[in-house]
Amino acid sequence: MCFPLGADGAAPLHWRPQSPKTPSVTPPMSLAAGIVGLPNVGKSTLFNAITAAGAQSANYPFCTIEPNVGVVDVPDERLETIQSFIKTKAVIPASVKIVDIAGLVAGASKGEGLGNKFLANIKETDAILHVVRCFDGGDIVHVSGKVDPVADMEVIEIELALADLETVQRSLERVGKKARAGDKEALLEQSTFERAKAALESGKPLRGLGWSDPERAALGPLCLMTMKPVLFVANVAADDLAGKSPLVAAVEAHAKATGAGCIALCADIEGELSGMEPADRRAFLADLGLPESGLERLIRATYDLLGLQTYFTAGEKEVRAWTIHKGDRAPVAAGVIHTDFEKLFIRAEVYSVDDLVAHKTEAAIKAAGKLRVEGRDYVMRESDVVHFLIGK
Secondary structure (H helix, E strand, O other), X not given: OOOOOOOOOOEEEOOOOOOOOOOOOOOOOOOEEEEXXXXXXXXXXXXXXXXXXXXXXXXXXXXXXXOEEEEEEOOOHHHHHHHHHOOOOEEEOOEEEEEEOOOOOOOHHHOHHHHHHHHHHHHOOOEEEEEEEEOOOOOOOOOOOOOOHHHHHHHHXXXXXXXXXXXXXXXXXXXXXHHHOOOHHHHHHHHHHHHHHHHHHOOOOHHHOOOOHHHHHHHHHHOOHHHOOEEEEEEEOOOOOOOOOHHHHHHHHHHHHOOOEEEEEOHHHHHHHHOOOHHHHHHHHHHHOOOOOHHHHXXXXXXXXXXXXXXXXXXXXXXXXXXXXXOOEHHHHHHHHOHHHHHOEXXXXXXXXXXXXXXXXXXXXHHOOOOEEEOOOOEOOOOEEEEEEEOO
C-alpha cells in the first residue's frame, strides 16, 4: 500500500481500512465486558436493550447457556461537534464488546448449574458488569425466593473467589520447586500468589488490593476473575429510575467497599427505549424527566471501566473515534489505525475538540498557535484530534 509523501518524507494521514482482507490492518480492539449475575435478575433483558440482538430472555434459570456477544457504539456527542465544522461523508463512533454470560448459582465453582462452563466464559472477559435485582414484586421469580441484593452479590463474589483460590493454589504448587531453588522470578510469583491466596481465603476480591506492576504481571496470566474491574448494575423498577431505594443504596455501599463502580437503571424501560425511533426516544426520556438513557450511561461507564479513551481523526471521507488505552503514546495510537504506522510514525499534529469549537477551522487553529506538533513520547489526551505523519 502506498501513501503520497511530502518533501520531508511524511504525509498527513486520515485513513480507514477499506477491506477486511488487508492483512496489515489492525483489527478492532477486542476488549470485552461480561454481564454476570444470578439467574432471572435481568441480564439478558439488559443485553437485548444494549445490543438489540434478540438474546433469549425467559423466566427460568439457565435460559442462556452459550454466551451472547454484541458490539455496541459508544455514545459521543463530540463526533457530531467535529462534523459540524469539518464536513465528511461518514461518522464512525468507537465501540465496545458486551458478552451476556449465563446466570451463576451457589456452588458454581464446584460445577453447580453448569458453573464451570460459565466461570470459563467470565475468565475470557476484561471487565465484569454485575447485574443485581433491586425491585420487589413482578412476575419474575427470584432464584432464592426473596430480593436481597447484598446476599445476591455475595453469592457471585464467593463463587468467583473460590474459583480464583483454586487457580492460585495450583499456581503456587507449580512455582514451588523453582522458588526453593532461588529462582528470582519464581520467588516473586510465589510471594504474589501467597498474598493473593491469603486475601481470597479472607473473602476479599483481589481488584482493590493495590498490586505493584511486577505483581500484576505475575497474576496476569492466571486470568483471575476477582482482579477484573467491576461495575455493579442495579436493575430497578420503573418507579425508581433515579435509583433512590434502600436496595440500590445497599448495592452502592457494597460497590464502594469492594473497589467497584455502580450504576442504576431499569432494564425493562431500556428495552422499550431501544426499540423506538430517535425522536420518540427523546420524547419518552423527556416525559420520564431523564436527560439520557441508562444505557448511554452504562456504555460510557463500561468503556471507562475497561481503561479506554478516545481520539479522533477527521478528513474528507470520515470523522472517526479510535479506541486506545489510557496512557498510550502517539505511535501506539497510530498503530490502532494500521499496524505499520506505529513503527513508521514520524510525528503527530494535534489539537482538541475544544480548539475546533473555539476557532472553527483547522487553518484558524494553526494561525492561533493551537496546532501542536508532538513526537514519539507524546501521551495521548482525551478529545485529541490528530493528523499522523507517517514515513516510508
